[in-house]
Amino acid sequence: MKRELLNAEAIQHHLATLPGWQVEGQELMREFRFSRYLDGIxxxxxxxxxxxxxxxxxxxxxxxxxxTVRLSTHSAGGITELDFELARQIQTVPSASERQT
Structure with missing residues (x-):
């Protein structure tokens, strides 16, 4: 997986496929909400x-x-393909898809 910084256009392209995720500074971020504390844990x-x-x-x-999940490739100094790949995998976590907002 490439660890090269993505430009703004590439980031926006990836964000379009990941509902609920956004960019804050040099990080990809999403907050997940749960009905119970232990579900979040x-x-x-x-x-x-x-x-x-x-x-x-x-x-x-x-x-x-x-x-709250915050993704950034620190060695590259910002957002890379690796961050989006992990975000896509996080979307598949059952407790996320069942209770996300």
């Missing part, structure tokens, strides 16, 4: 497994019934 666990398998680790912020 289980979501974090599942995302952590995906991230470990890709050796690409997002910032995960767990709050009461909310989890």
């Amino acid at each position: 289980e979501f974090v666990r599942r995302v952590a497994l995906l991230a470990e398998a890709m050796n690409h680790h997002p910032d995960l912020i767990a709050r009461w019934r909310r989890v």
Whole structure:
């Protein structure tokens, strides 16, 4: 997977395929909401497994019934294809698709 920075046009193209995700600064970001706190914690666990398998680790912020995911390729200094690939995989996490907003 390429770790080269994406330009604004490429980022917008990828965002069009990932509902709910947005860019904040040099990060790809999404907040997921859950009906129960433990659902959010289980979501974090599942995302952590995906991230470990890709050796690409997002910032995960767990709050009461909310989890914020922030993706950036720090070695490249911003958003790369790798970030979008992990975002697409996060979209497949069952607890995300069942309870996301």
